[in-house]
Amino acid sequence: MTVGRDPGGRLTYDEPDYGDEGGFRVAGRAEAGPVSPFGGARHPDPCSVVMFGVTGDLAHRKLIPALYDLGCHGVLPAGTTLVGYGRRELSDAQFRDLLQGAIDDHYGVEGVDGDVCRLVLEAPRYVQGEFDDPEGFARLAALLDELDRQGSRGNRMFYLATPPSQFPVLVEQLGAAGLARPGAGRDPDAACGWTRVVIEKPFGRDLETARELDRVIGQVFDERQVYRIDHYLAKETVQNLLVLRFANVIFEPVWNRRYVDYVEITAAETLGVEHRGPYYEEAGALRDMITPHLIQLFSLVAMEPPVAFDADAVRDEKMKVLRAVRPIPPESIADWAVRAQYVSGVVDGEEVPGYRDEERVAPDSYTETYAALKLVVDNWRWQGVPFYLRTGKRMARRVTEIAIHFKRPPVLLFKDAMASGGLQPNVLVLRVQPDEGFSLTIESKVPGHDVALQPVAMDYSYGTTLNELPFSAYETVLVDAMEGDMTLFTRGDQAEEAWRIVAPVLEAWAQRPQRDISIYEAGSWGPEAADALMARDGHSWRQPTKGDGT
Ligand code: BG6
Numbered sequence: 001m002t003v004g005r006d007p008g009g010r011l012t013y014d015e016p017d018y019g020d021e022g023g024f025r026v027a028g029r030a031e032a033g034p035v036s037p038f039g040g041a042r043h044p045d046p047c048s049v050v051m052f053g054v055t056g057d058l059a060h061r062k063l064i065p066a067l068y069d070l071g072c073h074g075v076l077p078a079g080t081t082l083v084g085y086g087r088r089e090l091s092d093a094q095f096r097d098l099l100q101g102a103i104d105d106h107y108g109v110e111g112v113d114g115d116v117c118r119l120v121l122e123a124p125r126y127v128q129g130e131f132d133d134p135e136g137f138a139r140l141a142a143l144l145d146e147l148d149r150q151g152s153r154g155n156r157m158f159y160l161a162t163p164p165s166q167f168p169v170l171v172e173q174l175g176a177a178g179l180a181r182p183g184a185g186r187d188p189d190a191a192c193g194w195t196r197v198v199i200e201k202p203f204g205r206d207l208e209t210a211r212e213l214d215r216v217i218g219q220v221f222d223e224r225q226v227y228r229i230d231h232y233l234a235k236e237t238v239q240n241l242l243v244l245r246f247a248n249v250i251f252e253p254v255w256n257r258r259y260v261d262y263v264e265i266t267a268a269e270t271l272g273v274e275h276r277g278p279y280y281e282e283a284g285a286l287r288d289m290i291t292p293h294l295i296q297l298f299s300l301v302a303m304e305p306p307v308a309f310d311a312d313a314v315r316d317e318k319m320k321v322l323r324a325v326r327p328i329p330p331e332s333i334a335d336w337a338v339r340a341q342y343v344s345g346v347v348d349g350e351e352v353p354g355y356r357d358e359e360r361v362a363p364d365s366y367t368e369t370y371a372a373l374k375l376v377v378d379n380w381r382w383q384g385v386p387f388y389l390r391t392g393k394r395m396a397r398r399v400t401e402i403a404i405h406f407k408r409p410p411v412l413l414f415k416d417a418m419a420s421g422g423l424q425p426n427v428l429v430l431r432v433q434p435d436e437g438f439s440l441t442i443e444s445k446v447p448g449h450d451v452a453l454q455p456v457a458m459d460y461s462y463g464t465t466l467n468e469l470p471f472s473a474y475e476t477v478l479v480d481a482m483e484g485d486m487t488l489f490t491r492g493d494q495a496e497e498a499w500r501i502v503a504p505v506l507e508a509w510a511q512r513p514q515r516d517i518s519i520y521e522a523g524s525w526g527p528e529a530a531d532a533l534m535a536r537d538g539h540s541w542r543q544p545t546k547g548d549g550t
Pocket of ligand 1: 269289
């Protein structure tokens with residue numbers, strides 16, 4: 001389905017087909033429906049989607065619009081109901097208005113309604129209760145039984161979109177209310193239904209708390225029921241990385257220490273911390289982005305080929321490479337990690353305040369809004385190849401990319417031709433966002449009598465071949481969880497291993513919060529200390545400009 005706008009600015013949809021069942025498209029009839037990036041139409045089971053934290057920022061900005069978009073894509077089957085559970089007193093109708101508001105905000109127009117909205121909004125339900133109140137959970141259980149009878153067939157997805165401090169109590173209450181068991185519904189026809197719990201990052205705030213969280217979860221749920229979300233893994237080009245590596249023969253032979261010089265993984269944002277000051281003050285860039293997202297991207301780049309494209313095989317290979325990451329030496333953290341905080345500057349032509357002047361941020365905060373990390377991998381494939389990871393808020397440009405820098409040729413034939421600029425080694429850049437696609441720079445001859453060289457980019461942009469990306473990252477994770485596909489979710493042992501990798505850095509930074517923290521101007525590419533981190537190895541960070549394939 002394509003979403004467009006009419007001349008009045010209202011959203012339009014091409015030919016939605018709702019089938020006969022109360023306004024929902026029937027999954028089994030969605031032959032022409034959207035196709036998974038790995039093939040096959042998506043046919044999730046009907047289920048009750050129970051959302052905790054439904055009045056929060058994440059639900060408002062990402063989850064509700066993603067459910068709505070799944071409705072637009074014709075993916076939600078009849079019998080699927082969104083259930084909100086929260087402390088606020090809301091009627092079902094007020095809850096519906098809240099959902100409508102989130103969808104309107106997302107699309108920037110008021111009153112997005114029409115038939116498509118019915119897919120998400122027709123009959124949402126709301127249960128008021130404290131997170132530690134057994135009676136609230138008993139009311140939730142009764143409602144879920146009712147929904148099972150109406151068509152959710154005993155399938156329940158519990159989505160924990162609350163602050164992480166609430167995860168343990170929610171998990172415990174779900175267990176105590178008997179809601180964690182698969183087929184927990186009391187309707188005998190629904191006895192074979194599934195029960196899954198979807199958990200948002202961060203999974204703990206260090207190795208110890210991650211282990212404790214896993215222990216609590218493990219007492220109530222089986223690991224096969226636990227979906228730890230990393231929405232980065234669901235981004236289209238991240239998935240394409242696996243296809244690029246393992247569905248083509250030309251990349252894998254050079255994907256190793258013989259040919260690769262170094263790898264850069266960047267997630268730069270132009271946004272600041274928005275309304276999330278209190279969360280961010282506790283988290284900082286290393287916990288917020290590097291541990292959950294960039295280390296996962298790193299593992300996809302560096303892992304060995306899996307024996308199959310299934311959850312266990314892929315996650316086993318990722319785990320192996322994470323375990324091969326050399327421990328960062330506590331005595332020389334500054335050679336491996338850099339942190340910094342932005343001061344005021346200009347982003348996208350607008351003056352923006354420094355981090356310490358942001359809403360609900362301490363005026364003397366030392367929380368890092370930028371972090372860079374160097375990793376080395378002690379295995380045969382990658383020995384001696386550094387991986388540099390960096391992320392920052394209020395950077396010069398919003399860009400997430402993986403850049404594989406190849407080595408120079410062993411013999412340089414064109415010394416004279418290179419006199420001007422020198423030979424530029426090949427770089428393969430996978431652009432995760434925006435302008436999704438990839439490019440390979442290669443040296444080429446400048447047309448003419450002389451032999452002069454210049455780098456040119458072979459560029460592939462998703463936008464040129466597809467009118468729209470098939471699914472947003474949150475649509476993908478939601479539908480994968482509904483279908484029981486765990487490939488893109490982080491396993492407990494991987495989350496713990498990521499904390500193991502960053503533990504020495506976190507410890508050193510916590511011991512000396514004021515030491516070694518640099519500043520960078522909002523709208524820049526980060527602090528000088530990060531340039532120095534690369535320069536020590538003879539490298540420098542890329543500074544991608546818009547539409548830059550190189
Ligand atoms: C979240 C972080 O996980 O990812 C945010 O908590 C960050 O701080 C966001 O802004 C970035 O996601 P995306 O998809 O916009 O790149």
